[in-house]
Amino acid sequence: MTTLRIAGGRVLHPDFSVTTDDVLVDDTSGEIVAVGDVGSGDETLDAEGCLVMPGLVNAHCHAAMTLLRGYADDKPLESWLREDVWPVEAELTDADIRAGTELALVELLKSGTTAFADMYFSMGEVAEAVAEAGLRARLGHGVVGVGKDEDAARADHEESLSFAREYDGYADGRVRTMYTPHSLTTVDEDRLREYVPEAREAGVPLHYHANETADEVEPIVAERDERPLEYADGLGMLGESDFLAHGVHSDATEVDLLAERGTAVVHCPASNMKLASGAAPVPAYREAGVTVALGTDGAASNNDLDLFDEMRDAAMLGKHAANDASAVPAEAVVEMATAGGADALGFDAGRIAAGRKADLAVVDFEAAHLTPTHDAVSNLAYATRGSDVRHTVCDGEVLVRDGEVRTLDEDAVRERAAEHARDLVARAE
DSSP states (O other): OOEEEEEEEEEEEETSEEEEEEEEEETTTEEEEESSSSOSSEEEOOTEEEEEEEEEEEEEOOOOGGGGTSSSSSOOHIIIIIIIIIHHHHTTOOOHHHHHHHHHHHHHTTEEEEEEEEEEEHHHHHHHHHHHOOOEEEEEEEEEEOOOOHHHHHHHHHHHHHHHHHHTBBBBTTEEBBBBEOOOTTOOOHHHHHHHHHHHHHOOOOOEEOSSSHHHHHHHHHHHSSSSHHHHHHHHHHHTTTTEEEOOOOHHHHHHHHHHHOOEEEEEEHHHHHEEEEEEHHHHHHHTTOEEEEEEOGGGSSSOOOOOHHHHHHHHHHHHHOOOTTTHHHHHHHHHIIHHHHHHHHHSSSOOOOTTTTOOEEEEOSSSSOSSSSHHHHHHHHHHOOEEEEEETTTTEEEEEEEEEESOOHHHHHHHHHHHHHHHEEEEE
């Protein structure tokens, strides 16, 4: 065993108390060994003036969409997808997706994110990029049935399941997989009835967009006389390991159903505000006992992958929507971005405690906008920026030291991504 000692900082504990302590990590097993007066380590990571917190978990994104950052803005979801996003996505190559994913990984790592869930295409490329960069991820090939004949739609489902079976446990277990139909309105019911049982047999969770906009809810209610999540439940799509993206337009019946089934919801406040999709009923979810995580969605609808921004957005939007300043407090959003995300994705992380995975972010609190520190949790939720992250550790390995990514060449990644983005847009036009 070789050990890493994160020394000289303060530590955020699972009960949100903060103490001046060190953290000792076994970088062979990737686990936290001890918190407190841990003695010496084989290697030391300086956390003087910093807060050591669990690594952030971005529980819903489309990583390679960094190539479309700023490409199409200021439109509602349906027209944004059909007029802009889907046409350019039809031109994506494996190399494009690799370039866009690597750009996303640099951004995630530098802002303290150690795990993420990604639903997109060419997922073998994504898995290889994750393996190289050192993060933890739950990955799935996204299935879209719109505009496809039966053979093409079936092939899409087969690819999603094939990827899920082949890559689960990849990168020394840091990559886990999932079956990812895009949404309840973009995938045919017959195919869902056919392939959801296969996903259950394969032992992988389901992740899909649900109740993101009113326009997604109304057709299902009109056609079936039931709510979308009741429809999903009838298809066997609400399991304990499953997690839904958005959940903006869920009524009380659906909230209770999610709580009963143990299905998690990923709240994406920035994307929901930008696309004018609405405000998810986060207080109702939490009161009912539903696990709530945070996600950025893709960079085309956010437009960044900074989960500290997302924490602030979640708190502010929740307060505004409820007309209640206490509706979504600081502790709630920090929990959603750490433990909630880890639980939703099925990772033994998100909390700093012995035996947990050593996925950690070290945040430099020696900045004007983080002074004074009356309440460290308040600072995390309302004042911290991704650029305040000094170090990022995942699975016991230091992936970012003093703001520099150690596993990827940031300059080369940025240059390559910019070139691929230019070529992609030129092909689409």
